[in-house]
Amino acid sequence: MLTLASKLKRDDGVKGSRTSNSTPDSTRRVSIRDKLLVKEVAELEVNLPYEGYYRNGTFQFEIEVPDAYNMVPPKVKCLTRIWHPNITETGEICLSLLREHSIDGTGWAPTRTLKDVVWGLNSLFTDLLNFDDPLNIEAAEHHLRDKEDFRTKVEDYIKRYAR
Numbered sequence: 001m002l003t004l005a006s007k008l009k010r011d012d013g014v015k016g017s018r019t020s021n022s023t024p025d026s027t028r029r030v031s032i033r034d035k036l037l038v039k040e041v042a043e044l045e046v047n048l049p050y051e052g053y054y055r056n057g058t059f060q061f062e063i064e065v066p067d068a069y070n071m072v073p074p075k076v077k078c079l080t081r082i083w084h085p086n087i088t089e090t091g092e093i094c095l096s097l098l099r100e101h102s103i104d105g106t107g108w109a110p111t112r113t114l115k116d117v118v119w120g121l122n123s124l125f126t127d128l129l130n131f132d133d134p135l136n137i138e139a140a141e142h143h144l145r146d147k148e149d150f151r152t153k154v155e156d157y158i159k160r161y162a163r
Contacts, residue, residue: 033069040114053154054084054125057162061121062091063114073098073108074117081161083154085134085143086124094135095120095128 050057060079066072076098077091086094096102097112097120120128134140143150 033065033067036070037065037114050122050125052126052129053151054082054158054162056155057082057158059125059162063117065114070110070112072100073112074114076117076121081157083136083139083142083150083157084124084129085131085136085140086129088136092135093121093124094130094133095124 050059057080059082062077062079064075064077066074076093076095078087078093079091081089083089096104096106097108097116099107101107131140131143139150142153
């Protein structure tokens with residue numbers, strides 16, 4: 001965040017010395033995006049509690065914010081290997097708010113923020129944990145077959161990858 005904030009100050013100084021007509025639209029759009037991001041990152045909660053199966057793990061996510069943010073959602077990937085019905089072992093995530101268009105109407109909207117994304121990711125470990133519409137079908141079927149063995153495998157993954 002400090003790098004982004006200092007970049008913005010530098011960019012504002014450079015832009016102030018130019019005429020406003022010489023600034024290309026794409027640069028102006030990126031600058032607005034960066035200003036939104038600085039504000040949103042400052043508002044984020046640093047440590048979110050996990051409950052249930054995943055409570056003892058620490059999970060890392062990569063959030064790529066496109067130039068067209070906040071008109072399009074950020075791209076998010078889980079960097080920590082995990083045994084989860086809504087996250088593949090390679091990090092793809094099934095979370096409707098990360099989709100531009102979602103069937104259930106809860107997809108991305110320009111009014112959403114990074115805080116919504118972080119809280120949505122946190123919810124995947126608690127109340128949005130969904131075994132009925134999985135991305136990782138094997139993990140969901142494992143849970144249906146043997147909940148205790150599923151818990152054991154989750155704990156093993158946490159010990160190996162999420163400490």
